[in-house]
Amino acid sequence: MSSKAKQSQKLLLFRLFGSRLFGIGTLKIREILPFQRLTKLPHSHHAVIGTATFRGAAVPVIDMSAAVGYPALTREEQEKASIIVTDIQRQEIGFLVRGVQQIIETDWKSVMPPPKALGSNAFITGLLDVEGDIIQLLDVELLLARVYPESLETEEVTLSDVQSETLRSLNILLVDDSRVARKQLCDVLDSKGIGYQVTESGDQALQMLMQEHEQGHPIDILVSDIEMPGLDGYELAFNLRDNAQVKQPYIILHTSLNSEMSLSYANQVGANEALTKFDAEELLQAMLRGATQAI
Known part of the structure; x- marks a missing residue:
């Protein structure tokens, strides 16, 4: 590869409460709609305020302010609000926000990880300084997991004894900045007694990866998120492929975005496979394909 992997990231900025700005990647967004009359959903989470009609289909709408712990929007505030229709984790979800601000362009190297002091309940994956304003990037996966806890349940996947032993013999590294995504990845491997490292x-x-190689037991399979503060999955894959001194792992990149562009770019930077997360069967099958190259 002749040039360093770098892909700009466009962020939609919006307000939830007060003047504080939040951001979400535009690749997650299908459309921005003005508030419309919603159909109530009985027995739903308090933040799910109904369903909207989007291109002929019913899409659940979540009051994002209420979901992350701010006061819910009043009826009067809803009338002036916007619905951000997203395509995340293979489903369309609408998020009601107080006000859409603008779209900016940045890259993941500019995004700082959130302070550890925020704790495990903060819905933040990163911070971005834009002309002195601190933009908080929302952890949409954590938000959805809190609203729909059943989405964390991992489906049972059947592996033969040979397949299980094959994966147990490998040195596997998982990397994801989302606590929810890390748990999903770990749960799949834990259920099969497959060892791994995670960061x-x-x-x-x-x-x-460098340390494991130097110690004589290099990583065989790397499973990495694409969107991460600092060194994102694209650059991680590129740096590995550009380093002839390291035994090359089988690289599986994954993303919550249903985006052909994201998956195509993953292949361009040297990933062996690119998956739209999260599907336990697809993940294990991808690892098994990687095992044939690692053995």
């Missing part, structure tokens, strides 16, 4: 950033993953 939350691309920079840490690269260090671990």
Whole structure:
């Protein structure tokens, strides 16, 4: 590869409460709609305020302010609000926000990880300084997991004894900045008794890959998120493929976006496979394909 992997990221900025700005990647967004009359959903989470009609289909709408712990929008505020229709984790979800601000362009190297002091309940994956304003990037996966806890349940996948033993013999590294995504990945491997290492950033993953190689037991399979603060999945894959000194792992990149563009770019930077997360069967089958190259 002749040039460093770098893909700009466009973010939609919006307000939930007060003047504080939040952001979400535009690749997640299908459309921005003015508020419309919603159909109530009985027995739903308090933040799910109904369903909207989007291109002939019913899409659940979540009051994002209420979902992350701010006061819910009043009836009067809803009339002036916007619905951001997203395509995440293979489903369309609408998010009601107080006001849409603008779209900006940045890259993941500019995104700072959130302070550890925020704790495990913060719905933030990163912080971005834009002309002195701190933009908080929302952890949409965590938000959805809190609203729909059943989405965290991992379906049972059947592996033969040979397949299970094959995966147990490999050195596997998982990397994802989302706590929810890490749990899903770990649960799948734990259920099959498959060992692994796990980290939350691309920079840490690269260090671990180098250390494991130097200690004589290189990583066989790397499963990495694409969208991460600092060193994202694209650059992690590119840096590995551009380093002839390291035994090359089988690289599986994954994303919550249903985006052909994201998956195509993953292949361009050297990933062996690119998956739209999360599907346990697809993940294990991809690992088994990687095992044939690692053995």
